[in-house]
Amino acid sequence: DIQMTQSPSSLSASVGDRVTITCRASQGISNYLAWYQQKAGKVPKLLIYAASTLQSGVPSRFSGGESGTDFTLTISSLQPEDVGTYYCQKYNTAPWTFGQGTKVEIK
Amino acid sequence: EVQLVESGGGLIQPGGSLRLSCAASGFTVSSTYMSWVRQAPGKGLEWVSVLYGGGTTYYADSVKGRFTISRDNSENTLYLQMNNLRVEDTAMYHCVRSYGSGSYRAGDVWGQGTTVTVSS
Numbered sequence: 001d002i003q004m005t006q007s008p009s010s011l012s013a014s015v016g017d018r019v020t021i022t023c024r025a026s027q028g029i030s031n032y033l034a035w036y037q038q039k040a041g042k043v044p045k046l047l048i049y050a051a052s053t054l055q056s057g058v059p060s061r062f063s064g065g066e067s068g069t070d071f072t073l074t075i076s077s078l079q080p081e082d083v084g085t086y087y088c089q090k091y092n093t094a095p096w097t098f099g100q101g102t103k104v105e106i107k
Numbered sequence: 108e109v110q111l112v113e114s115g116g117g118l119i120q121p122g123g124s125l126r127l128s129c130a131a132s133g134f135t136v137s138s139t140y141m142s143w144v145r146q147a148p149g150k151g152l153e154w155v156s157v158l159y160g161g162g163t164t165y166y167a168d169s170v171k172g173r174f175t176i177s178r179d180n181s182e183n184t185l186y187l188q189m190n191n192l193r194v195e196d197t198a199m200y201h202c203v204r205s206y207g208s209g210s211y212r213a214g215d216v217w218g219q220g221t222t223v224t225v226s227s
Contacts, residue, residue: 001168030210031210032209032210033210034213034214036152036214038152043201043217043218043219043220044144044152044201044214044217045217046213046214046215049210049211049212049213049215050209050210050211050213051210053211055213055215085151087151087152089152089154089213089214091205091210091212091213092210094157094165094166095154095165095166095167095168096142096154096157097154098144098151098152098153098154099151100151101151101152
């Protein structure tokens with residue numbers, strides 16, 4: 001099975017900072033990669049699909065990138081409401097594995 | 108409005124069985140990909156199973172042979188039959204719609220979840 005390695009596991013940044021989270025696939029998955037945001041006590045929310053397509057209603061400060069088997073989620077200017085845990089998920093073939101998650105906090 | 112509502116969770120002893128239900132509204136479960144995703148307390152998301160619109164099913168290795176995903180088209184409801192439950196199956200279980208084709212089929216709608224606790 002293809003493994004998804006997400007890093008870092010946590011980060012602390014200041015409001016306004018640019019933040020980048022990385023997800024690496026152990027094999028090629030084309031662009032079958034999504035990013036989700038989960039706030040404390042809430043249901044996960046889809047942010048990005050097809051590696052770089054912004055889900056409707058998601059602020060434009062979120063963006064997704066792809067380089068081979070490396071995928072990135074970037075928050076261009078971190079806001080207080082962005083606190084939460086972020087997960088990548090690959091869904092080209094089963095299993096549709098999630099990354100381990102990245103907890104984002106405000107410094 | 109597109110909505111998913113899970114039910115059927117509860118406290119069950121190891122070795123027992125439960126059937127989770129996920130009632131869908133605003134769309135047809137048979138026309139898209141439907142998954143179950145679970146989250147153990149304080150842990151990350153774990154993909155459990157998927158049912159394709161065409162009927163193909165897949166399972167995580169951790170539940171293969173014990174869990175069965177299915178749907179009732181007339182009731183527009185997704186199910187997860189869980190047998191031989193283990194303590195490590197304790198989690199919140201969410202059903203998830205993945206709408207679209209190809210790489211557009213990410214999980215765009217999530218239910219609030221139903222809690223399964225396996226304990227003696």
